[in-house]
Amino acid sequence: MPRRVALVGVGLTKTANRRKDITYPELTFEAVNNALSFTHLKPEDIDAVVYGSMDPFDGLSCPEKWNVDSCASAGVLNKPLMKISTGGTTGGSTALAGYYNVASGLFDVVLAVASQRVGETIDAQQVLNTCLEPCYERPFGFGAIMIAAMQATSHMHYYGTTEEDLARVAVQNHEHALNNPHAHLRFKLTIEEALKTRMISWPLKLADCCPSSDGACALIFASEEKAEKITSTPAWIKGAGQITDGYYLGDRTWYHEWDTLATLARRVYKSAKIYNPFKEIDVAEVYTAFSIQQILEYEALGFCEKGEGGKLLASGATSMNGSLPVCPSGSVICTNPIGASGLIRVGEAALQVMGKAEGRQVPNVKLALAHAWGATIGFHTLMILSKEKP
Amino acid sequence: MNTEELIEVQERWNIPYRHSAGRFASRFLIALRDEKKVYGVRCPRCKRVLVPPRPFCERCFVQCTEWVGVSDKGTLEGFTISYQAYVGLPTPPYASGLIKLDGADTALMHFVGGVDLSDPQKAKKAVKIGMRVEAVWKEERLGHILDIEHFRPVQK
Numbered sequence: 001m002p003r004r005v006a007l008v009g010v011g012l013t014k015t016a017n018r019r020k021d022i023t024y025p026e027l028t029f030e031a032v033n034n035a036l037s038f039t040h041l042k043p044e045d046i047d048a049v050v051y052g053s054m055d056p057f058d059g060l061s062c063p064e065k066w067n068v069d070s071c072a073s074a075g076v077l078n079k080p081l082m083k084i085s086t087g088g089t090t091g092g093s094t095a096l097a098g099y100y101n102v103a104s105g106l107f108d109v110v111l112a113v114a115s116q117r118v119g120e121t122i123d124a125q126q127v128l129n130t131c132l133e134p135c136y137e138r139p140f141g142f143g144a145i146m147i148a149a150m151q152a153t154s155h156m157h158y159y160g161t162t163e164e165d166l167a168r169v170a171v172q173n174h175e176h177a178l179n180n181p182h183a184h185l186r187f188k189l190t191i192e193e194a195l196k197t198r199m200i201s202w203p204l205k206l207a208d209c210c211p212s213s214d215g216a217c218a219l220i221f222a223s224e225e226k227a228e229k230i231t232s233t234p235a236w237i238k239g240a241g242q243i244t245d246g247y248y249l250g251d252r253t254w255y256h257e258w259d260t261l262a263t264l265a266r267r268v269y270k271s272a273k274i275y276n277p278f279k280e281i282d283v284a285e286v287y288t289a290f291s292i293q294q295i296l297e298y299e300a301l302g303f304c305e306k307g308e309g310g311k312l313l314a315s316g317a318t319s320m321n322g323s324l325p326v327c328p329s330g331s332v333i334c335t336n337p338i339g340a341s342g343l344i345r346v347g348e349a350a351l352q353v354m355g356k357a358e359g360r361q362v363p364n365v366k367l368a369l370a371h372a373w374g375a376t377i378g379f380h381t382l383m384i385l386s387k388e389k390p
Numbered sequence: 391m392n393t394e395e396l397i398e399v400q401e402r403w404n405i406p407y408r409h410s411a412g413r414f415a416s417r418f419l420i421a422l423r424d425e426k427k428v429y430g431v432r433c434p435r436c437k438r439v440l441v442p443p444r445p446f447c448e449r450c451f452v453q454c455t456e457w458v459g460v461s462d463k464g465t466l467e468g469f470t471i472s473y474q475a476y477v478g479l480p481t482p483p484y485a486s487g488l489i490k491l492d493g494a495d496t497a498l499m500h501f502v503g504g505v506d507l508s509d510p511q512k513a514k515k516a517v518k519i520g521m522r523v524e525a526v527w528k529e530e531r532l533g534h535i536l537d538i539e540h541f542r543p544v545q546k
């Protein structure tokens with residue numbers, strides 16, 4: 001039986017395309033220092049570290065080495081540290097690793113850190129293209145954006161989703177990001193403006209796409225006994241999981257559905273005893289790197305029927321005043337330090353459960369969901385955070 | 391001392407690699423070069439014809455040994471059109487997608503050409519899911535996936 005685990009500390013950073021005033025370890029330090037201050041814990045109180053990044057966006061093949069001391073002095077205090085890297089789900093997997101380490105009973109207080117300097121790469125797409133195998137697929141450049149665009153062309157073809165529906169996702173997330181001091185892109189965007197931005201990968205325009213961001217996140221997971229000593233507002237892990245899909249993109253051509261995510265959601269909802277996700281979940285932090293994905297995420301997570309994602313958003317149900325606000329943070333479409341983005345989703349969900357999300361707080365959150373996708377849309381992670389002890 | 395000045399250290403990675411294509415991709419690529427023909431493998435258990443060919447069926451976890459020729463015509467199952475330039479990729483605009491060749495059960499990733507893509511609003515009517523496409527072969531072939539230049543709409 002896994003032990004009860006709570007998230008007790010959240011550390012976010014300022015995010016931007018370039019943070020020329022700091023080195024990579026200083027960026028990581030900023031996140032970890034904020035997480036320690038949040039909990040009043042000292043580096044000595046951390047039993048183990050899990051560290052996530054997706055190499056080589058930062059131009060380093062082992063950033064955990066340079067960053068080891070910024071992970072609560074892990075290096076000089078000779079702490080155990082494990083590196084996690086699963087593409088875009090890296091941050092989500094890092095959260096899972098933190099949770100598993102405590103749930104297993106092997107460690108009581110675990111620091112989960114993810115940091116990334118996507119802004120240090122001149123052309124992030126060049127790194128993303130190296131995710132594809134070199135014999136059959138690499139010359140076609142199917143890194144993240146082209147797959148997302150294919151999701152969009154398919155959703156438009158099979159369900160009649162429009163460019164306006166996509167623009168509406170961007171607009172809502174930008175509106176939310178205005179409330180989030182940790183967001184990278186913070187400006188008001190209208191549907192007309194979004195539709196006028198230049199075409200990147202049909203039908204995705206610049207406004208439909210995430211930026212390249214430098215940023216980091218640090219979370220502290222604790223066992224039941226420790227968590228209740230550390231804080232009066234723990235965010236309990238009520239359910240969690242990860243799923244993968246086969247390698248070849250051409251083996252599953254139904255891009256208008258995100259069935260791997262739907263399968264994972266069914267598994268995680270079952271273990272968390274969630275029967276009607278749309279009614280029971282109070283806020284969701286999903287990984288929307290490209291506008292179309294939030295529509296697919298609504299559908300796969302059971303917030304609406306297949307093909308109805310655009311309508312759900314247009315109804316206002318997922319806005320800050322709606323019955324299920326989605327991404328009060330502005331999501332990945334406004335801030336994308338890739339390997340950290342999944343961990344930020346978990347941190348944002350935890351802040352909502354703790355009631356500490358400040359200007360982006362949704363009232364009375366009891367249950368929050370955090371999601372990440374990665375590996376050319378094949379991998380997903382989910383975590384359900386609860387105010388009540390499970 | 392000017393404390394406002396910040397230094398950026400410039401760096402560039404240029405690391406050569408040699409990737410082993412293995413027996414299966416080698417045979418596939420050589421057939422593109424020498425026969426202008428596309429081959430897949432049939433899974434002995436689920437009987438699916440897998441293109442591109444691979445050493446084992448991922449669903450059944452058994453080795454594939456039977457080679458099957460498939461058509462160089464097929465159906466476009468998914469696509470996008472790129473208007474942004476990226477290092478190492480073609481000059482935009484270009485369309486890329488997944489093509490299920492006649493006789494295959496899985497789709498091959500490739501370019502879609504022979505269509506004017508300059509205006510996205512016109513291009514979206516010219517490139518459609520479900521459209522029939524055929525391979526345009528290069529004259530000079532090197533044993534590479536781009537020995538097929540692209541797939542173009544089937545000429546009626």
Ligand SMILES: [Zn+2]
Nearest residue numbers: 433436447450
């Ligand atoms: Zn099989």
